[in-house]
Amino acid sequence: MRVVILNVYSARNRGDGLLAELAVAMGRDAYGADTTFTVAAHDPASFDDTDFGSPVTVLSPFGSAHGALVAIRGAIALITGGRLGFSRRFRAATRDADVLVSVGGAYLRGGFASELVKCLLVHGSQLAHASRLAKRTGWVLLPQSIGPFTGVAHTLVSRWLARAGAVFLRDDKSVREFAGLTNTHRVGDSAVLAIGATGGATGRGADGAGTRTPVRRGLILRALPDAGEYEDNARALLAASDWVPIVQSARGGNNDVLFYRRLGVAAELSLLDAVRDAGIGVCTSVRLHGALESILLGVPAVHLSYERKGFAAYGDLGLPAYVFDARTADPADVLAAVAALESDPAAFWNALKTTADERVQQRALVVGTLAAAGRPA
Known part of the structure; x- marks a missing residue:
């Protein structure tokens, strides 16, 4: 089983690093100890000393962490649905993956202009790519806070998310903002679920x-x-x-x-x-x-x-x-x-x-959904 974890940022922010570790842990529970994991991170070098508990390859989706280069490649990837713009290693990993998993967190947000632009170029490009691949590859988004988005941005993000097998949301405002989607589930943050499970x-x-x-x-x-x-x-x-x-x-x-x-x-x-x-x-x-x-x-x-x-x-x-x-x-x-x-x-x-019991049940739902996404249709 080959799993690619998307939308990871940097382990130099411990919260982001923890969410990446928890994503691998849930993937391991869903698919078994012999699963191959690739983590697509904006700052791959920051994970050099991270113990994921499983063999993990960490790579950059853009081949660089340089802001200007990421912006250019992100724009190209956004426009082309990931056919161009991403690094060859990233495109090969996602093409060969059995399951795509977007890490949990709060990176899908567009409350003001600069935030929206950064979100779309860095993360929207990965969502556009995943939504295109979701026609043949399982795709699950781990517990997220999503929004605010309005107008065209809301329509675009909703269109991407609708193609995922499941979108787990960790707060009620996100649920209300994306009430039009039929694939959402309200659960706790990945770390909240880990407290009940571990x-x-x-x-x-x-x-x-x-x-x-x-x-x-x-x-x-x-x-x-x-x-x-x-x-x-x-x-x-x-x-x-x-x-x-x-x-x-x-x-x-x-x-x-x-x-x-x-x-x-x-x-x-x-x-x-x-x-x-x-x-x-x-x-x-x-x-x-x-x-x-x-x-x-x-x-x-x-x-x-x-x-x-x-x-x-x-x-x-x-x-x-x-x-x-x-x-x-x-x-x-x-x-x-x-x-x-x-x-x-x-x-x-x-x-x-x-x-505790509710958290255990919610984590079981997430792990079960991941497992189902990895089975052939």
Whole structure:
């Protein structure tokens, strides 16, 4: 079985890297351990040290990560449905694939002009290619937040998505925006489903009993567009407690290190290092997959959400009491939630248990759909 995973960005953003790893894991569950995986990533070199748990080839769909070259080749691929523009290796891999799988995430968005152009050139080109190949090759989109799109862009994206075997959506707004499609399913984010499937939430403190006293507090911050009160509140949060600052993304304009530096903080630790070496016992994260991976590592997390995906994910987990609006949250309320988790995490883990069965069922649906997409018609 040959599987190509599309629409991957860079492992230098840990959230993107995690979603690629989870896509391979679900593909392995669907097709078996001897499956051949190819990951099409904008920044393939960033995955050099990634342990996917299976042999994986990582390549660039455009043969380059250079912005201007990607834009030109993306435009050609978009216009030609992928017949031209993509690298030879990518075209050969997708041509020979048994199944195409678009990774989960929030890369299909067009709320403003520059975002729409980037989306169409980098990701729309891959969707156009996949939708053409879907006539003979299975194609499934893992849990997505899609939109907003309007007018011609909405019509174009809808036309592509309609040709997929299944489109999994991870929030209700995406479901409403693409209500005209008949192949959509509402499930949790890939990392939300992993919490129920892997037992990651049964790490330290999962039963609320016999837990060690947390030593440190982890904090994951990032820059936000239309920040509102966010930066002032972030400064107040930093000043109010002793935190271990954690870096989730260190790439390009999405670089947490630079944002921390603007706040006067030196940061370099990854989340895994913060859990294993710095001994954090609770995490507060503006990045959704920072919060979700923290839970997977057995550390309860408060999430400061800046998009619909965060509120949806914490709702799916049964944890709405632990998510705040990143732009308006009162630092005192966030600190109170952190202190409550430190003193007794039982309520957090027990709430998580109430939704575990549904998450297991949803993951089984996704894996089963992938398996069916790989069978000959």
